[in-house]
Amino acid sequence: MAEAVDYQVLGTRPVRPDGVDKVTGRAQFGADQNLPNMLHGKILRSPHAHARIKRVDLSKALAMDGVCAAVTGADFPTVASGVSIGEAGGDVMDIAHNVMARDKALYHGHAVAAVAATSLEIAEQALDAIDVEYEVLPPVLDVLQAMAPAAPLLDENCFTKNLPEKPDKPSNVASVMALSRGDVEAGFEQADLVVEGEYRIPMAHQGYIEPHACTATVNEEGKATVWCCTQGQFDFRTAIAKILDWKVGDMKVVPSEIGGGFGGKTVVYLEPVAVLLSQRAGRPVKMVMSREEVFRATGPTSGTVCRVKVGAKQNGRITAAKAWLAYESGAFPGAPVGPGAMSIFAPYDLENFLVEGHEVRVNKPKVAAYRAPGAPQSMHAMEVALDDLARQLNMDPLDLRMVNAADEGTQAPYGPKFPAIGFKACIEAAKKHPNYTAPLLEGAGRGVAAGFWFNVGMQSSAEVRLNEDGTVIVMEGNPDIGGSRASMSLMAAETLGVPYEQVKTYVGDTESTGFCNLTGGSRTTFATGMAVVRACEDIIAQCRSRAAATWGVDEEQVEWRDGQAVPAPGVNADVNPLSLADLAAGAPRTGGPILGRASLNAQGAGASFSVNFTDLKVDQETGAVEVLSFTAVQDAGKAIHPAYVEGQMQGGAAQGLGWALNEEYIYDADGVMENAGFLDYRVPVASDLPMIDTEIVEVRNPSHPYGVRGVGETPIVAPLAATANAVRDAIGIRINDLPLSPPRILAALGGE
Amino acid sequence: MATVVFPDHLLGCTNGQRQVELLVDNYRELLLALEKQWPGIGEALAKSAVAIDGQxxxxxxxxxxxxxxxxxxxxxIEGG
Structure with missing residues (x-):
């Protein structure tokens, strides 16, 4: 492992290598792939939120001029339950049935059939010619209603998992889970003060700019190539192959540039359909979702109901905490209630607690991962309750958190003891921040909240190639969402001891680079970065060997220093140092091309903590919130490229503010989403936000060669409660539910 | 002896026993020992993550x- 203290290039801020292509329009996104003789595919979607599919007749559509193929669920192979696909894919049968409904449509927008035609217009006309007979069933849309014993059932074969005994009746509650420690009731008896509340957050979408898109072609030998926007080409390859019962080796997936994912592009929707249509038609098929389809049929995150009760002594020390969580999973199981339950109390050192979690199926789209999946909802509840506690104790909210803060050696609520973590350092940095010491503007409110995410490692590969002139190519398999190509180049340059400009990083397809799990879980800079460092160390070992052979000395007598092979101290060799360029030029004589490789399953992803605070004003006449300032403090372990770390913190804050203030899925009584577009589903735009101020805390993660912790997920966790607490501070009224939209605030203020 | 702790939702596999102490050399041996004590638990554990000494x-x-x-x-743990 590299041990670097005085870094040469880590921590610098070079311009991102993909920047020019993106601002000039040269970058190729999912919808930019076109092939000769290509067809256009479209999906017919259910007009009902819950219906039995009695019959699908494709004959009229297939008879139309220009229609080359059409498929329904019956054209897909039967897929057995029980196999999990990918990092965030879930059960393969659920994914397959979400890609194309079989006997039941489980939400408005659920795919029922698909066509491929010579033009988009013909494909859309063909959808109208498909005859589907439905038996409409009552939808269940509310998580608490879905849990009621008499609720309409989405799946008669769904029996609640993890109960002490297998239930004898099916339920919409897909699973339950619990975490506990100590004696929670005795803890509440010791408390001087108890606060509690119920907090509701509706479904929200990841809101990536680029809609899902793919192009697939199946050649005469039965091999498929799929170009698509994805967070993970290898996990998509696995998913498509399993859903279609193909061999993985017959499937190549090429990732495009990606216009945002945030977890929503970890699962397949169009790709298996496009492959099947291409196979049937014998021609390439391109499929692109509309924004409306993205909202109606792709991964929102769970709507939730969270109940929290916290007891504390007068000095602020928490004696007991209890939480009851119900997370919507949408039409299929897969709600992130597990991470939600494990994260809700994670920042705090608690002796007595109980968390009970429930994942509940409702007639809405199947949820997908969204930054720190599950944590923003549960931690909103806890952080709001702590704000109420601080008010009643007349304590600074940061002091209350410091009194209870987890530290190295604290046993996390989910089991293990924390290694070195940066939560206390974040609290201290926030307390000293000029935005926190500054007086509050008249009429404004200030809110504080903490955030947390576990981070993951998982499998990564990297290959480092030394070109003839000493320049370096890094090949890896993680789509670059947040600037990872620059981060990989920085780590490679630091390890090899060469300038950043000497290294170029490329993202390969499934046949040109080794396996990598997807870009998610805040794992890429940590895990793939670790693979890049090890591949560079492989290069260095080979370079030392080549230098030793050149000089006629033992390999141990050669050191690698500042990008050059040099004789070790005390070695009597009258030689000149050999640079990477020298060694590359001499490679034909010393053994051939120099190539470094590494594959690993990275362990030890260090948890990341944050503290956010915001100042805002509320318009008493309209209920509109004006965010005056927002400050994000977060532990990054080591910021490889500080501008990208700050970008993650700012982006997470922007998304969190949108979730807190305006974003929500609005349904009518029939389960039809009423705001499936960016005009009515209101994400924040630049004019809604101030510059997000950031402060990076660096508490080294001992498991990474450069101390890296993942940074992509934690930033979205704290903004929800920080905003809610600031609104409470501004108007003097606690509103438990999100979003804090103008109508909701106005109603709380007593207006209309 | 190593201390092994189960979360609440796995207690159905252990007849309610939250903690067990075992003498094993590595994780593979641990799984075999647990499966021997509670046949069938391996399937649930295969779907779980595990923390060994904080890692x-x-x-x-x-x-x-x-x-x-x-x-x-x-x-x-998954992620977005």
């Missing part, structure tokens, strides 16, 4: 387990 593993295999190790099974 979280999504896919543990031959990781060493010491006589004083603390082992916690937990839900797998």
């Amino acid at each position: 979280i593993y999504q896919d543990a295999f031959l990781e060493p387990v010491n006589a004083d190790s603390e082992i916690f099974f937990m839900a797998r």
Whole structure:
């Protein structure tokens, strides 16, 4: 492992290598792939939120001029339950049935059939010619209603998992889970003060700019190539192959540039359909979702109901905490209630607690991962309750958190003891921040909240190639969402001891680079970065060997220093140092091309903590919130490229503010989403936000060669409660539910 | 002996027993010992992550387990 203290290039801020292509329009996104003789595919979607599919007749559509193929669920192979696909894919049968409904449509927008035609217009006309007979069933849309014993059932074969005994009746509650420690009731008896509340957050979408898109072609030998926007080409390859019962080796997936994912592009929707249509038609098929389809049929995150009760002594020390969580999973199981339950109390050192979690199926789209999946909802509840506690104790909210803060050696609520973590350092940095010491503007409110995410490692590969002139190519398999190509180049340059400009990083397809799990879980800079460092160390070992052979000395007598092979101290060799360029030029004589490789399953992803605070004003006449300032403090372990770390913190804050203030899925009584577009589903735009101020805390993660912790997920966790607490501070009224939209605030203020 | 702790939702596999102490050398041996004690638990554990002495593993295999190790099974962590 590299041990670097005085870094040469880590921590610098070079311009991102993909920047020019993106601002000039040269970058190729999912919808930019076109092939000769290509067809256009479209999906017919259910007009009902819950219906039995009695019959699908494709004959009229297939008879139309220009229609080359059409498929329904019956054209897909039967897929057995029980196999999990990918990092965030879930059960393969659920994914397959979400890609194309079989006997039941489980939400408005659920795919029922698909066509491929010579033009988009013909494909859309063909959808109208498909005859589907439905038996409409009552939808269940509310998580608490879905849990009621008499609720309409989405799946008669769904029996609640993890109960002490297998239930004898099916339920919409897909699973339950619990975490506990100590004696929670005795803890509440010791408390001087108890606060509690119920907090509701509706479904929200990841809101990536680029809609899902793919192009697939199946050649005469039965091999498929799929170009698509994805967070993970290898996990998509696995998913498509399993859903279609193909061999993985017959499937190549090429990732495009990606216009945002945030977890929503970890699962397949169009790709298996496009492959099947291409196979049937014998021609390439391109499929692109509309924004409306993205909202109606792709991964929102769970709507939730969270109940929290916290007891504390007068000095602020928490004696007991209890939480009851119900997370919507949408039409299929897969709600992130597990991470939600494990994260809700994670920042705090608690002796007595109980968390009970429930994942509940409702007639809405199947949820997908969204930054720190599950944590923003549960931690909103806890952080709001702590704000109420601080008010009643007349304590600074940061002091209350410091009194209870987890530290190295604290046993996390989910089991293990924390290694070195940066939560206390974040609290201290926030307390000293000029935005926190500054007086509050008249009429404004200030809110504080903490955030947390576990981070993951998982499998990564990297290959480092030394070109003839000493320049370096890094090949890896993680789509670059947040600037990872620059981060990989920085780590490679630091390890090899060469300038950043000497290294170029490329993202390969499934046949040109080794396996990598997807870009998610805040794992890429940590895990793939670790693979890049090890591949560079492989290069260095080979370079030392080549230098030793050149000089006629033992390999141990050669050191690698500042990008050059040099004789070790005390070695009597009258030689000149050999640079990477020298060694590359001499490679034909010393053994051939120099190539470094590494594959690993990275362990030890260090948890990341944050503290956010915001100042805002509320318009008493309209209920509109004006965010005056927002400050994000977060532990990054080591910021490889500080501008990208700050970008993650700012982006997470922007998304969190949108979730807190305006974003929500609005349904009518029939389960039809009423705001499936960016005009009515209101994400924040630049004019809604101030510059997000950031402060990076660096508490080294001992498991990474450069101390890296993942940074992509934690930033979205704290903004929800920080905003809610600031609104409470501004108007003097606690509103438990999100979003804090103008109508909701106005109603709380007593207006209309 | 290494201490092994199960979360609440796995207690159905252990007849309600939250903690067990075992003498094993590595994670593979631990799984075999647990399966012998509670037949069928391996399927649930295969879907879990595990923390060994504070280090979280999504896919543990031959990781060493010491006589004083603390082992916690937990839900797998995913991410966005």
